[in-house]
Amino acid sequence: MDRRDCDIAIVGGGLSGGLIALALARHRPELSVRLMEGGPRIGGNHRWSWFASDLSADGEALLKGFRKAEWDAGYDVRFPARERTLATSYRSLASTDFAAALERELAPGTMLVGKEVAAIAADGVALRDGSRIGARTVIDARGFAATGDLTGGWQVFMGRHVRTSEPHGIERPVIMDACVDQLAPWGNGGAYRFVYVLPLGAHEVFVEDTYYADSPMLDRSALSGRIDQYLRARGLEGEILGFETGVLPVVTGGDFAAFQRAQAVPGVAVVGARGGFVHPLTSYTLPFAVETALAVARDADLPGDQLAARMEALARRHWRRTGFYRLLGRMLFGAARPQERYRVFGRFYGLSAPLIERFYAARSTLADKARVLVGRPPVPVLRAVRALIANPPRLLAPHRKDHS
Structure with a gap:
């Protein structure tokens, strides 16, 4: 034995x-x-x-x-046509x-x-x-x-923890700042880009450049340069305390x-x-x-x-x-052009706060699902139909690129 x-x-x-x-x-x-x-x-x-x-x-x-x-004053989202503060507490x-x-x-x-x-x-x-x-x-x-055996796209990101010389003045997390360049090059495919910001202290901030991408490629040099630009434009430059990268599946x-x-x-x-x-x-x-x-x-x-x-x-x-969320993922990757994918999230963040909470917890009710789907679609109808009947790409092992 x-x-x-x-x-x-x-x-x-x-x-x-x-x-x-x-x-x-x-x-x-x-x-x-x-x-x-x-x-x-x-x-x-x-x-x-x-x-x-x-x-x-x-x-x-x-x-x-x-x-x-811990942030109990809620969080912000920013899109070209919508900015909103939601009251849900956030943790990291x-x-x-x-x-x-x-x-x-x-x-x-x-x-x-x-x-x-x-x-x-x-x-x-x-x-x-x-x-x-x-x-x-x-x-x-x-x-x-x-x-x-699974299909879908990828969430690719690079985060940087920075200590600023002056107080940054950011009060709440910014879960999605989509007011950034949506045409940034991304391999042979495309991506929805947003920046994620966490104020960790009066002089500390975590900034993550994130992409809902067709390809799992992680180009460290390109992402690092884009974080530099974002920090510079907002006066958030400072000492780098740490960083992280990741490639996560978005299963459809x-x-x-x-x-x-x-x-x-x-x-x-x-x-x-x-x-x-x-x-x-x-x-x-x-x-x-x-x-x-x-x-x-x-x-x-x-x-x-x-x-x-x-x-x-x-x-x-x-x-x-979680089949409903995979359906939405197919619509996101298959029906929305990469540079237009931000419209899907912008519309979603116009819905009620309780619905958004249940969505993130994967506890959407039937009424929630209906509310997400009804109304003027943020993607072309014909492309949406094609996305539902097409064979989406398989999720294969991601790869990284250290240089542009």
Whole structure:
């Protein structure tokens, strides 16, 4: 019989894996857990944000111990034909604070960094250094894998954390500033561009240049130059404290069962973006990672194969529940010309604040869906029809470009 080193082994120390480890420590402290991360630190180099209305009371409680930025005065959006302040509270968590909280709360020896995985199985994890960690239950919390079974586009971004020499005077987050060049070159395709701004302190601001793009190409040089221009134009230049980049899928359809089969390991539970627990249009993950972590803690006594089946069923349910957002994504990428995609979001942000809250939380009602779809469409009708019947592009592995 193989040696068992822990009750539950979690592969992947990102948001989903870290929150599962935390939920288990809070609700099932008698269980031994190993959280394995191949990189040099838990959480990587990321910033996760969400609306306060996205979380249940239990979800709020799970995040209570984290140091995070909080804005209760709402947030702004800016479009060429509309500027608006919405009252919904907003939150943001940096990966450094995420890792620090886990370090405080998890039992010594729980977190294992720099541990590259060679293979996973229902009863343990084989590491590239030749060692093995045996477990009753194994959870795969690694990142999204582009298997080619899903379709859609990409959300590509570069963020920069800056300390300004003078107070910047920004009071609220700017979730979308689409009053920027929509004709910026983007490979062989196109993209809807907006800038995302978080005031982290009187002299600190996080600015992210974001694209809903046909291509997953990330050109660091081009994006860095555009951030420079944005900061210069608004007097936000200063000392660079940090930066991040990312390429996230915007899922519009595909064969979800095949996506699950392509990365399934018998008896291993799959969670996070790898399991499909994302908002298909906004690419937000934190609310779903929180709920998944709580679900794992509730079902922690299940044998590994039963927990795997439970997570697989929850992922299928999430896929069914979020079909409306995939439909909108198809319209966005297939019907709206790249330089005109901002009109789709501009119209959306003219709707009621409660509807927008439910949309981001993936809890839109039937009335919400009807309200989003009725009225004068922001895209040509013929192009919309073609988008619904066309075969959208498959999501394949992204690539990065360091130079223009």
